[in-house]
Each structure stands twice: as structure tokens, then as C-alpha cells.
Amino acid sequence: MRLRVEFTTEPFDLDEPPAHALAARDVVQGARLDHVDVGPFGNTAEGGADAVLGAVDTLLREALKNGATRVSLQVNVVGEPADGAPADPARNVAEGQG
Secondary structure (H helix, E strand, O other): OEEEEEEEEEOOOOOOOOHHHHHHHHHHHHOOOOEEEEOOOOEEEEEEHHHHHHHHHHHHHHHHHOOOOEEEEEEEEOOOOOOOOOOOHHHHHHOOOO
């Protein structure tokens, strides 16, 4: 299964990236992920489920350890599971399969 995580860390600092943002960035850039997009207002990473979930665990711990007071994240299934079943239950309903 493939996952995509989108996340932000707070508090924001528009003058320079805070330590928590740099720590979270370092985690996702150093993880075994297929795609990483780091930006000033949000970050996205994509890869296999184990890699993404491991990176989420580490980025939460590192961001909080480095001063984050809030971490907002969303995880979406973006690929088919190994058994070929649709990854998104809502898609089953939309396609009349659920």
C-alpha cells in the first residue's frame, strides 16, 4: 500500500525556519520515501506504508523534541494494496462496489 502524508509544524516563523521545521524536513528527506516536497507552508511525502509510517513516527518525535507546539498531518492511501483490492473504501461506493 502506498501512502501520502501532508504535514505542517508550528509555531511558524516567516523570517527563518525554526528548529522543529528543520528537524521534520531532515526526517522526511532522510527517509526511504519515493517523493518528498518541502515548502514553507506545508510538506508532502509519499512512499510505501512502512516507510511513511516510520517517517511519521520519527518526524513527530523530532519536531516535538525541537520545539514544535503543534504538528498537523494528514495521511492518505494513494495506491493499491498488494492483493489488488481498491485502496480507498469511498471509491468502492462511488464505483457501485460497496
